[in-house]
Amino acid sequence: MKKKKVIHMVRRTGISTAKAWSIRIIAVLLALLVCAFVIVGITGANPIAVYGGIIDGAVGTSSRTWITIRECVFLLIVAAGLTPAFKMRFWNLGAEGQILMGGLATAAVMIYLGPMLQDWLLWIIIIVVSMLSGLVWGLLPAIFKAYFNTNESLFTLMMNYVAMQIIDVAIVFWENPKGSNSVGVINQVGKEGWFPSMFGQQYLFNVILTAITMILVFSYMRYSKHGYELRVVGESYNTARYAGINVKKVIIRTMCLSSAIAGLAGAMIVAGSSHTISVSTGGGRGFTAIIVAWMSQFNPYAMIIVSLFLVFMQRGSIQIATDYGLNNNASDIITGIILFFLIGCEFFVNYRLEVTTIDEEEAKA
Amino acid sequence: MNLIITFIQQAIAQGIAILFGATGEIMTEKSGNLNLGIPGIMYMGGISGLMGGFFYELNNDNPNKWVGVLCACLCCAVASAIGGLIFTFLTVTLRANQNVVGLALTTFGTGFGNFFGGSISKMAGGVGQISVATTASGFQTPIPGLSKIPFLGDVLFHYGFLTYSAIIVSLIAAYILKKTRTGLNLTAVGESPQAADAAGINVTKYKYVATITGSVIAGFGGLYFVMEYLGGTWGNNGFGDRGWLAIALVILALWNPANAIWGSLLFGALYIIDIYLPGLTRASQEFVKMSPYVVTIIILIITSKRNRPEQQPPASLGLSYFREDR
Secondary structure (H helix, E strand, O other): OOEEEEEEEEEOOOOOHHHHHHHHHHHHHHHHHHHHHHHHHHHOOOHHHHHHHHHHHHHOOHHHHHHHHHHHHHHHHHHHHHHHHHHOOOOOOOHHHHHHHHHHHHHHHHHHOOOOOOHHHHHHHHHHHHHHHHHHHHHHHHHHHHHHOOOHHHHHHHHHHHHHHHHHHHHHHHOOOOOOOOOOOOOOOOOOOOOOOEOOEOOHHHHHHHHHHHHHHHHHHHHOHHHHHHHHHHHOHHHHHHOOOOHHHHHHHHHHHHHHHHHHHHHHHHHHHHOOOOHHHOOOHHHHHHHHHHHOOOOHHHHHHHHHHHHHHHHHHHHHHHHOOOOOOHHHHHHHHHHHHHHHHHHHHHEEEEEEEEEHHHHHO | OHHHHHHHHHHHHHHHHHHHHHHHHHHHHHOOOOOOOHHHHHHHHHHHHHHHHHHHHHHOOOOOHHHHHHHHHHHHHHHHHHHHHHHHHHHHHOOOOHHHHHHHHHHHHHHHHHHHHHHHHHHOOOOOOOEOHHHHHHHHOOOOOHHHOOOHHHHHOOOOHHHHHHHHHHHHHHHHHHHOHHHHHHHHHHHOHHHHHHOOOOHHHHHHHHHHHHHHHHHHHHHHHHHHHOOOEOOOOOOOOHHHHHHHHHHHOOOOHHHHHHHHHHHHHHHHHHHHOOOOOHHHHHHHHHHHHHHHHHHHHHHHHHOOHHHOOOOOOOOOOOHHHO
16 A cells, blocks of 8 residues: 655635734845845845844934834825726736836926916826826726727736836926936925925925825725726626616726826926936836735735835835945845735735645555 | 838837747737736846846956857846746646636736835845846847848847747747647647547647746847847836737737738837837827737737638637536
């Protein structure tokens, strides 16, 4: 009689929240361990000093803390915007381009209308216009998805690079000073159109905008009829049709919402933080936010935790890189490693592995 | 005349990296895996090959260019395979979402490339930029004899061996996909993993092999870029958006590697044509650079509207296959 051990996976029927989170925490710890190996391998520094450096870089001073909050808020608003589209199983990979278009509209308002209008009017115009131009960028793929079933992930992905080229065209017209090939800080003297500082904090306005958006999006998802409809469409087009839902309308409506919020994020970045526009205004946030939204399984609280953690490690590793004279891209490696672990651990939340012994001869028979 | 020769040479030089990436991505997508990590994998392949050549030259006083080439190719293949392995392990074995893993892999790979490209020379105790002139000269050696023919030699035989490999690999891939049982099985896996599984095809194995092979092919696109195109140095983010262009080319080629060959020439030409067209303003130059993406979007729309089965993306593209969910 030959015995053989086999590992197979069994879908968990229910897992307690505590257990799910302890699996995730183990994954995070493992990720930190691997990151420590990588950092120590490269810098040769003492790992404890390295983690001290990361904490120092992320929240060491009040201004560093605010930068961490600023970056976290950008990720959050984009992730919140992506949520309705993803719930509908519409792969909006075009947030980067939608951010850029929102930013572009913001910059245009600041440049052309900045000197003429009151600040409060400018802010309203910026918010409306940036949302509209983000919306247009998401509307195109949505229409073609709804009517021709065009693959939306590839379409939205390509739109990102069209947007980048449009930014390059705009830079040609707006460059300041001439020949620098960059727009420079817009309205540096009068700060027309800049989002206001509140209580002396430049980024607080962005935080409030994000909080409002998140509350609105998640109430829309949870309590409105629209939110219900888009979830049904996400489950199955056919089910939705039988239930009398106009699938085309829902796809287009949901994508408009999703991309308008990404456009608003562009306004927050341009008017509320960098005050300039370039192809790197999006800074990959449109892509990172996709990961944030997916990994938090569209739970707003999990979103806050995940994006805080990612930004914390990013800012921290940028600090480490500066401390040891290495380049900033180290933070992308660290982010990548953490993401692999976080993505991988979801499997162990949903499945458990079982080792069973089977009788080989019996199995053959 | 000279201008035309330079233009064709430049267009081919721009196209080859994209061609490698597209061929690799077609192999991958045929198995139903939408690997958006390809841009990252191309960075990883490029920098690893460069590091292979760099350490070989660093440790040998009198380096031989062909040994350097071998080191570079090996390192590139291993690193790209690891990239592909990470993707397949997470998406197939651990059943994670493909888009999410792909984007994370691109973040990781791009960071990996730029980080080591920027600091490997310094970490090895040197100063300034990384440079592997000897190994790169191996990659840049044109076909002896034939490249001396006037015009034809300049246009057709002027390139290093990776350029020809790219075209040969695409043709082989096209042959495998269309004419062999393996290729048909692979297509079946990408179209309907359920049916393929029922027919006794090992879906998991096909996905693993196709994705890792595809990643290695794509990785060589990165290697081509740093070695033959840049001559063995690294520019921060120098590879730019070529990885995404490769994914665009997959659509233009309608998932057929043989089409990718002329497609890569077209994209290569569009990438640089703004320099050669007289009388363009800077703004219109930027518009011209937009054209590869716009063309891709139009192709995507037309094929989805026409709805011909042989010109569609693989039906299960981007979806994970769980046997027990049937």
